[in-house]
Amino acid sequence: KSRQVPLGGAADRALLAYVPARRALVGSTGSRTALFVNKLGERLTPRSVQRMVRAWAVAGGIHARATPHGLRHSFATHMLDSDVDLRSIQELLGHASLSSTQIYTKVSLDHLMKVYDAAHPRAHEHGDARPARDTEPVLPTKA
Template identity: 60%
Template structure:
């Protein structure tokens, strides 16, 4: 399961505060699903407030999440399902990043380097 018990409990508590059962978890002030632009605006604000000085997009977070899942041993088909990719080849883009990371760690640790 890609989400821990504490996160699931927090979402359940958050959703219990609403009288209605909304299909989306993240809602705007009108209780509708957050749009892409709203998510981007929120992320930009958080990045600026943290003083990271980095360009981080929602896609960057999505890519990082998928790569982390893959590096942690998650099944590629499971990641495909979570990301909502129709084609497995779209999800396989993340394996390249993961293999690069694996090779870098191997090269650094190999005794005959």
Template identity: 55%
Template sequence: MSQLSWLASFERYLTSEKQLSKYSVRNYLYEINRAGKIIFDSQDITAHDQQWLAVNRDQLQAVLAKLHRQGLSPRSLSLCLSSLKQFFEFLVREQVIKANPAKNLNAPKQAKPLPKNMDLDAVTHLLDIDTSDSLGKRDKAIMELFYSSGLRLAELASLDIHDIDFQQHEVKVTGKGSKQRIVPVGKMALNALNVWLEARSAMAVGEAGDALFVSQQGKRLSHRSIQLRMNKWGQEQALSAKVHPHKLRHSFATHMLESSADLRAVQELLGHANLSTTQIYTSLDFQHLAKVYDGAHPRAKKAKGK
């Protein structure tokens, strides 16, 4: 069977059995052809039908290395490797090769895009909004609470009135995996919440029950509504970057870390299961961590004193 026939058979497999979209199938075939041109050093890979069956791991590693040198992004390299793994797994399934030479290959890790925080002046300007009506009061309380306590969008949207403890200056949050944590709430946020709750008491909110933040229709405020309202205020306050809940959460984390240098405390406040998540989230670089270490660790201090 020719290589073209194998590809045609693989295409039918992706379409009928895997039920991938035409777009996905096209991408798989494109990546396999691109790899074939490198492996066989030929634009006409249809002339190398049986050679596909003899391709080894080193040849495939060389393909990834060459594409990497050409500047292909980690995402594109990952797609290329995935396509090759699927193709050779298909050939194993068809019993024309014994093992998948791409099985244990790994593509370069994709860099996680880091959220950008707002500086203190930008946050202050954002929160200085018109609160002459109930919506303004509500939105100010939402944004103050996001920045005060670093909540996720889902966490804030699910809050009920009794989750706020005004006496202890705390909020009870239900995070990922239904894990609960207690997070401090700042004075400015508590003041804004008090103003909002007074306005809320004059609204008909039967369907929303005890929901902390409600719409004009008396329903619990949706995630999308919160996002749209924050974006609206960002535009009205003429901020250069788009404003969204995650940006205030990241700003909270960054500002807390800059002031305290206590990564573990920020981890607890954010509700992160792993400290490494917090380190990535707050855009820490090694030099900053080293500086904190040198200034805090007893052994580091002794070593510097010699």
């Protein structure tokens, strides 16, 4: 399935710098169709991409398990938290169905509070005091 992928300025510049280096790696015997290739000019395998993501995460001080698939989930969640509509996220992820996209997105508590504050008519009636996020709500007890 053919997809369009939006690139930011830094990614665009990096890709433009990479393409000539890729041509040198590929030479006459490497992959003609793969954009990203290894040192031998061959198409990257899914496992090699997983290893690279893990190495970059560790180098960046992230010691949680990092995977390309996890990055897709994070991307979708960050888009949703930034008020991007679900249909647009579906297109960006290349999903055929909206239900697949819903599985990818996790609604954060901060996002829910933002939506509540914006929509509920009495959200700010008693000031902005909120309980700490890590505490359980206090429910009224029967007398």
